[in-house]
Amino acid sequence: MKVLGVDPGLTRCGVGVVEGLAGRPLKMVGVGVVRTPPDAEIAQRLVLIERGIDEWLDAHRPEYVAVERVFSQHNVRTVMGTAQASAVAMLCAARRGLPVALHTPSEVKAAVTGSGRADKAQVGAMVTRLLRLDAPPKPADAADALALAICHIWRAPAVNRLQQAQAAARRTSAPVRTLKGSR
Amino acid sequence: MKVLGVDPGLTRCGVGVVEGLAGRPLKMVGVGVVRTPPDAEIAQRLVLIERGIDEWLDAHRPEYVAVERVFSQHNVRTVMGTAQASAVAMLCAARRGLPVALHTPSEVKAAVTGSGRADKAQVGAMVTRLLRLDAPPKPADAADALALAICHIWRAPAVNRLQQAQAAARRTSAPVRTLKGSR
Structure with a gap:
């Protein structure tokens, strides 16, 4: 499976494409950053973020898009912009019919380093190792986007089963509360 | 001038189109709500919000779009969704080259009621009066969207002057700090 990971941000939106399957070697297909000028108007x-994400989707045709789940307990100054950038990334993917998965920062860190509290350097080091790169991708947003894509490839089997069960429950109008509660 | 006001929200996104000029009678052109199912995936x-906003832009061809400015100190459960819905509204407008203005809830309340701390009922009552409607638009999100459009029409002369000054300052590379600080 080919996954575009997006680490959303208004000033720097990290993007990284990884191809692979759980339990097999992973391959980096591309990595970069979509930037927008801090003094431009938010709209x-x-x-610009929409244009950048669309270009990445056109260039690499991923089958899945994994976006970092934004929490409101983050730095309140930047969280609104991050939420808005993530909305654009999700929109670009869903408009093309691509499945969008959200992973929390601690899920991503735990997936690639084994610890949900790993720091940036540790995530960068593991991304470098797992993708057999010569050096950690810079800036950190780019490395985080690759980590998101890796996390999705490794978590996908479990996530897909849960989504299928939830969709089936919705179709039969059965209560989904127990499924949601068990996440 | 014709303004589309958007009160952003994931479940209910209020939309209202008002035509008029500061100091002249205002006219409601349309009002409604873009809804999305709470159990659907965020992407x-x-x-669905993009589709709904695009339909309103196609149907009414406003010259300006006014969106409520979202603050992170609001209810943390809903603020992320509100920020994401507002991003989609801003994107739809800016993609068409329409100027997007953000107004805070207290700016809107102050514009239509004279008090930045007015409640929903007061805003609804003044919207009804200013647009000469038979009854307050329901739900409150629809009335709030009309209030945003009215607020923009009344504030536009001052806002436009500020934006022109900022754009001129950017073109000449002059410092814009003093302008920003005076907002």
Whole structure:
């Protein structure tokens, strides 16, 4: 499976494409950053992010898009912009019919380092090792986007089973509360 | 001027179109709500909001779009969804080259009621009066969207002057700090 990971941000939106399957060697297909000028108006910045994400989707045709789940307990100054950038990334993917998965920062860290509290350097080091790169991708947003894609490839089997069960429950109008509660 | 006001939300996104000029009678052109199912996935909900906003822009061809400015100190459970819905509204407008203005809830309340701390009923009553409607628009999100559009029409002369000054300052590379600080 080919996954585009997106580490959302208004100033720097990390993007990374990884191809692979759980239990097999992973391959980096591309990595980069979509940037927007901090002094531009917010609406214009969102248009630039849309354009950048669309270009990555056109260039690499991923089958899945994994976006970092934004929490409101983060730095309140930046969290709104992060939420808005993530909305644009999700929109670009869903508009094409691509499945969108959200993973929390601690899920991503735990997936690639074994610890949900790993620091940036540790995540960068593991991404470098897992993708057999010569050096950690810079900036950290780019490395985080690759980590998101790796996390999705490794978590996908479990996530897909849960989504299928939830969809089946919705179709039969059975209560989904127990499924949601068990996440 | 014709303004589309958007009160962003994932479950109910209020939309209202008002035509008029500061100091002249105002006219309601349309009002409604873009809804998305609470049990749908977030990415799908953003696609539905995009479709709904695009339909309103196609149907009414506003010259300006006014969106409520979202603050992170609001209810943390809903603020992320509100930020994401507002991003989609801003994106739809800016993609068409329409100017996007953000107004805070207290700016909107102050504009239509004279008090930045007015309640929903007061805002609804003044919207009804200013647009000469038979009854307050329901739900409150729809009335709030009309209030945003009215607020923009009344504040536009001052906001436009500020934006022109900022754009001129950016073009000449002059420092814009003093302008920003005076907002």
